[in-house]
Amino acid sequence: MLIEGYGHGPVVAGESLVGRRGFWANHLLAMCGDGTCAERAVPxxxxxxxxxxxxxxxxxxxxxxxxxxxxxxxxxxPVSGVVVVYRNLVDEFGVDHLPGGPGTGAGLISGLSWQQLIRVAECTEPSAEGVQDVSGRLLLLLPLLSGEWSGDLVRERIVAALVAVGAPEYTVGRAAGHLLRHLERRALHDSGWGSPLSGG
Structure with missing residues (x-):
């Protein structure tokens, strides 16, 4: 697999990992690792x-x-797709969000409005390659959410998506609220993040 701007870096298709236990804890807990909440999110x-x-x-x-x-x-x-790359440089870990359509260039995507995020996640004819499930698509892109949104609407969609990917119903409200609070805090900040599991 080649990605523009990454030369012949060691990128591999990761879609098969999305359904594995522990994936969403890694991907979403990273959003909550800034230490600003009294209650710490758990896998x-x-x-x-x-x-x-x-x-x-x-x-x-x-x-x-x-x-x-x-x-x-x-x-x-109407909105370009997104390619999410776990850039695992030894001294510079990060997650890059790149445009996923032809002719869009190799620049990074810094954020998506709620309307843009939903349009990509709910695309009725996604490419045969990549993540197909709407809930998985939404949660993969959730760290990109920026701008203004309706908290109740977004919370409802996050709850539904988390339940669909296997989050326990008895904690899903707490998880969604935690994610939203962190998204609201950093809505106008850089979307780059590191993994709390790797010390980032």
Whole structure:
């Protein structure tokens, strides 16, 4: 797999990891790692447990294989798709969000409005490659949410998406509220983040 701007870096298709226990804990807990909340989010809120999250972290943050998650849309769609790259440089870990359509260039995507995020997530004819499930697409792109949004509407959609990917119903409200509070705090800030499981 080649991605513009990454040369012949060690990128590999990561979509098969999305359904594994511990994936969502790794991907979403990173949004909550700024230490500003009295209550600390835990992997169990997102399905699986700490051991599942740790085991999958070894795969997600492997410097020799950078997982790539494609959230693609057809040509002519009003919003470009997104390619999520776990950039696992030894001294510079990060998650990059790149445009996923032809002719869009290699620049990074710094944020999506709620309307843009939903248009990409709910694309009725996603590309045959990449993540197909609407809930998975929405949660993969959630760290990009920026601008203004209706808290109640977004919370409802996050809850539904988390339940769909296996989060426990008895903690899903707490998880969604926690994610929203962090998104609101950083809505006007850089969307770059590191993994709390890797010390980032």
């Amino acid at each position: 169990e809120w997102f399905g699986g447990d700490g051991a599942d999250a740790d085991a999958l972290a070894e795969v997600l943050f492997d410097p020799e294989q950078w997982p790539v998650f494609r959230v693609l849309v057809p040509d002519g769609h």
